Amino acid sequence: MVRTRIAPSPTGEDIHIGNLYTAYINWVFAKKYDGKFIVRIEDTDRSRLVAGAEDKILSSLKAFGIEADEDVLKGGEFEPYRQSERLEIYKKHVLELVDKEKAYYCTCTQDRLDFIRAKMQKEKILPRYDKHCLSKQEEVKKEISEGKKYVIRLNVPVDEIVEFEDVIRGVISINTSSLDDQVLLKSDGFPTYHLAVVIDDHLMEISHVIRAEEWISSTPKHILLYQAFEWDLPIFAHVPILRNPDKSKLSKRKNPVWASWYLEEGFLPQAVLNYLSLMGWSHPEEKDIFDTEEFINTFTLERISPVGPVFDIKKLTWMNGQYIMRLTDEDLKTKILDFFKNENLDEEIVAKSTPLIKERIKTLKDYLNIAKFLFQKPTEYEISLMDKKNIIAQILRKVENIDDFSAKNIGDCLQPLAVKLEVSNSDFFMTLRVVMSGKKITPPLSESMEILGKDECLERLRAAILD
């Protein structure tokens, strides 16, 4: 049984786009093998907890269609799915490790820790805990019974090789001498990530740990824990970290990183997911555009490349445009209406204009940029109409006499006027375009005028003359 998970921390505004990426890979992998996808909330850092973050993460995941089979809302066989509610479990297990002498109590103060760290740094040796408390456990236990604050540390063996296999990168081996005696249980009684992740992944029967590359260097600690507990290892796959254009880890300083930002900018979930699937992975037939179902069918972990890809919003934007073009008119109308629900747009106008703007917008947000004039009169003109008054007056007279106000007929009636006035087509229609919309770039003119209707067009022509 394939069981995958993501373990977001409610410490930010929303789910990070990089986490959305790993979530998608995990979800797709589970779907491909008829497995289960679990969302586990890792809220063990009480100091960085952000109120509302958990809800936001869950709702964003849902907005992108990545639904968990087991999570804090749905529950499941292995609940609770919030780590702060599993404290007893961690405690019990870590004590087991102490019994086995794989872990030990430590009552060192932060001051002492800071001191030895500084000293080691000065001596240019790797700063890490010096196992000071390990040799005097009885004494330490006595201190603890007297109420002294303590942590429990992993007793990392000296100078051993820890090896594990990563599906994407092959065998990775690290000497334990580069590992610290990691704190497993913090003094507030909460586990650290390293303890909690191993226990939960085991207890929740996670078969494949698919997570970001930044976890590679702490995986040996996890291996040591699995060995200490005498548990079987899951399969590890470390997917690449998404990068800023300067190749550093994707960060909010340099890029929009919150998943919901993309939705707010008018990107379609499917387009974002499709783009994300191309990060470190490519379709065997070199396709760019494909839906989730096809991704599930063709995806393999082995095909993920270990190279960290730059997140290129330009290509995402192109892809989003492609998705918008492929939407049915009805579907696009609904999406635009929903996107601009606060604007209370006239549904009929949106419906009529949708086919006109379909190939012209890259995001839903672009819609009003290009079509706003259909809902309201221009407030200014991008081109001066001062020396065009005569032309406009002639157009006005002509338009007054058009009875069949269809796009085709409007064009047919106006075209001869351009010839008669000896004005080039582009000049003539640009003038009219600006009169109608105020802008130089618009959807097709005759069609737009048809949507506006004869009366509205006449009003705009008169307004332009008076301007």
Place this chain on the structure above:
RNA sequence: GGCCCCAUCAUCUAGAGGCCUAGGAUACCGGGCUUUCAUCCCGGACACACGGGUUCGAAUCCCGUUGGGGUCACCA
């Protein structure tokens, strides 16, 4: 800095020894279509980091160098 991971156009990538005078996509530049813009079509410029091996033959395998990234917390 130690350890670990990585290395094909600006970017995402194809490529698993001969099919590669390296293919596609985005972006960019030019042209066509066109009542603006967009779509669409055609064309262009642009890459195997470097140095050693192995081999009849290397973008592909090995080693080194360089470069980039990650990680070294009672954060995840």
